[in-house]
Amino acid sequence: MSLVDIYRSLGVTLDKGIAYLVVDGNEILKANEVRGISMEKEETREGIDLRLVIKEGIKLKEPIHLCFGVSKERAVQKIHAEIIAERDSHACLLAHCIFPKAKEVHHVMDGNLLIEKGAELSYEEIHWHGEEGGADVFPRLRTRNLGDFRSTFSLLRGRVGRLGIDYLVEAGERSVTEIITKVYGKGNDEIRIKEGVSLNGAYARSVIKSRIAVRDRAFSDVVSITEGNAPYVRGHVDGTEIVQGEAIAKATPIVKVNHEKAKVTHEAAIGSVDRKQLETLMAKGLEEKEAIDVIIKGMLR
Amino acid sequence: MQENTQGKEGSFMVDILKLINVEVERNGKRILKGISLSIKKGMIHALLGPNGSGKSTLAFAIMGVYKLSKGNVYFEGKDISRKPIYERARLGISMAWQSPATFEGLTVKEYLSIGGNANVEEALRMVNLDPARYLDRVMDSSLSGGERKRIELASVVAMKPKLAILDEPDSGIDFVTLDELMRVISDLKKEGITVLLITHREEVARIADRASLICDGYLVKSGNTWEVTKFFRKMCGRCKYGRYSEVKGIEPS
Numbered sequence: 001m002s003l004v005d006i007y008r009s010l011g012v013t014l015d016k017g018i019a020y021l022v023v024d025g026n027e028i029l030k031a032n033e034v035r036g037i038s039m040e041k042e043e044t045r046e047g048i049d050l051r052l053v054i055k056e057g058i059k060l061k062e063p064i065h066l067c068f069g070v071s072k073e074r075a076v077q078k079i080h081a082e083i084i085a086e087r088d089s090h091a092c093l094l095a096h097c098i099f100p101k102a103k104e105v106h107h108v109m110d111g112n113l114l115i116e117k118g119a120e121l122s123y124e125e126i127h128w129h130g131e132e133g134g135a136d137v138f139p140r141l142r143t144r145n146l147g148d149f150r151s152t153f154s155l156l157r158g159r160v161g162r163l164g165i166d167y168l169v170e171a172g173e174r175s176v177t178e179i180i181t182k183v184y185g186k187g188n189d190e191i192r193i194k195e196g197v198s199l200n201g202a203y204a205r206s207v208i209k210s211r212i213a214v215r216d217r218a219f220s221d222v223v224s225i226t227e228g229n230a231p232y233v234r235g236h237v238d239g240t241e242i243v244q245g246e247a248i249a250k251a252t253p254i255v256k257v258n259h260e261k262a263k264v265t266h267e268a269a270i271g272s273v274d275r276k277q278l279e280t281l282m283a284k285g286l287e288e289k290e291a292i293d294v295i296i297k298g299m300l301r
Numbered sequence: 302m303q304e305n306t307q308g309k310e311g312s313f314m315v316d317i318l319k320l321i322n323v324e325v326e327r328n329g330k331r332i333l334k335g336i337s338l339s340i341k342k343g344m345i346h347a348l349l350g351p352n353g354s355g356k357s358t359l360a361f362a363i364m365g366v367y368k369l370s371k372g373n374v375y376f377e378g379k380d381i382s383r384k385p386i387y388e389r390a391r392l393g394i395s396m397a398w399q400s401p402a403t404f405e406g407l408t409v410k411e412y413l414s415i416g417g418n419a420n421v422e423e424a425l426r427m428v429n430l431d432p433a434r435y436l437d438r439v440m441d442s443s444l445s446g447g448e449r450k451r452i453e454l455a456s457v458v459a460m461k462p463k464l465a466i467l468d469e470p471d472s473g474i475d476f477v478t479l480d481e482l483m484r485v486i487s488d489l490k491k492e493g494i495t496v497l498l499i500t501h502r503e504e505v506a507r508i509a510d511r512a513s514l515i516c517d518g519y520l521v522k523s524g525n526t527w528e529v530t531k532f533f534r535k536m537c538g539r540c541k542y543g544r545y546s547e548v549k550g551i552e553p554s
Contacts, residue, residue: 277404
């Protein structure tokens with residue numbers, strides 16, 4: 001089964017009227033553009049270079065599918081992406097990162113994003129790493145947000161392997177930033193997440209939300225940073241981590257305020273499954289394992 | 302251990318639940334002290350008592366949330382004292398919690414469907430919640446306390462249990478909701494469900510066929526609702542802190 005077929009079987013729409021790019025390792029398998037966007041792409045020795053522009057005022061009804069997969073057991077994939085959402089444009093990017101057979105797959109995403117004034121960009125990255133735990137994944141995004149930017153990263157299917165997220169957003173005046181991360185670590189998975197927002201423009205708003213569950217011997221370390229550097233900015237950091245078995249979880253919310261009229265808040269909960277939730281579900285006839293599964297799946301949804 | 306007793310209307314009533322000398326300790330402190338109690342099948346049994354008397358602890362002990370340090374719990378004649386919570390639920394015991402838990406990401410429909418319940422919409426309507434508005438709502442803190450309590454009650458209704466333990470379903474709700482609550486409890490009885498109604502409000506307890514009074518971890522009185530509530534009122538008037546040592550001095554009239 002080719003990667004294109006796998007994507008189709010997972011419900012990814014690769015039709016004529018939809019913008020998409022399908023990459024296997026460093027090979028571009030399939031691509032399609034629609035009116036209002038430009039997609040420059042080039043294969044490199046270990047991956048691809050991509051420049052994607054959503055033109056001024058263009059409001060895309062359908063999402064743009066970025067399918068960055070590796071069908072081999074062993075490979076290196078380096079994606080260098082520059083993504084620009086021009087003034088008053090609206091777009092949703094769905095990045096599907098699939099490494100179904102990964103034993104030694106090294107995936108690096110190095111992205112620079114610019115969201116111009118009045119633009120809305122939703123960037124959703126969904127990972128599926130197979131059951132071997134052999135994927136090393138390092139998404140790094142540098143974003144300048146002058147509009148509305150919402151990012152969701154989820155790695156819930158299969159094993160994580162080694163994950164190192166490094167996101168930084170510089171938020172301009174009256175911008176809105178939302179970063180959501182959901183990861184479920186098992187076995188000896190290693191999860192390191194560093195997400196930061198600098199609220200540099202007046203009235204900018206941001207939320208960093210992480211939901212991490214780790215079991216067996218998995219490890220997670222989440223650092224969420226929000227800086228309030230301008231008047232009337234509001235930032236919030238919200239982290240929940242559930243730990244089971246011999247797993248270890250670390251969470252460090254860092255909030256920094258450099259302006260007297262800025263406000264940044266945080267909340268973090270880290271520990272085992274909530275006893276009350278567990279007992280409530282068991283009192284409905286679920287065994288402990290089933291109840292834990294319901295709680296974790298709900299939190300990671 | 303199943304026991305038949307002559308009912309007030311001459312019918313034979315079976316004990317659906319029987320507690321014998323039940324004791325529960327929490328953090329080295331005896332909370333329940335030798336409670337022996339029978340609940341008749343198909344009846345509403347009110348469990349009265351002041352705050353901190355051990356009512357909720359008794360509910361948790363029946364549900365299996367708290368382990369017994371002494372004594373036994375029999376359900377339909379079978380000793381369930383050492384059965385885990387989920388097995389008790391599968392046998393037909395269900396509980397509406399006094400402060401229902403919230404669940405991130407879980408919808409009301411999913412919550413009510415746990416355990417394979419099919420009559421989710423009907424259960425919501427029974428507690429006067431519009432299924433069209435509530436089925437897809439998430440069971441998190443966006444729901445008000447009153448809504449969560451109704452949904453908790455609906456979850457018990459949806460399970461169609463043999464025994465419904467309602468732990469202070471009247472706390473923190475307004476009077477309109479209280480009327481609805483009384484209707485729901487009556488409806489449960491009409492469906493043949495036994496109800497153990499935990500409350501410290503006399504006017505709520507009056508709906509019950511029988512009542513018991515707990516004070517300071519002891520079962521003080523059990524029997525006719527009118528007599529027990531009257532005794533409760535008298536006790537509340539006399540005992541500042543609801544201590545058993547103070548109650549002992551009151552003779553039931």
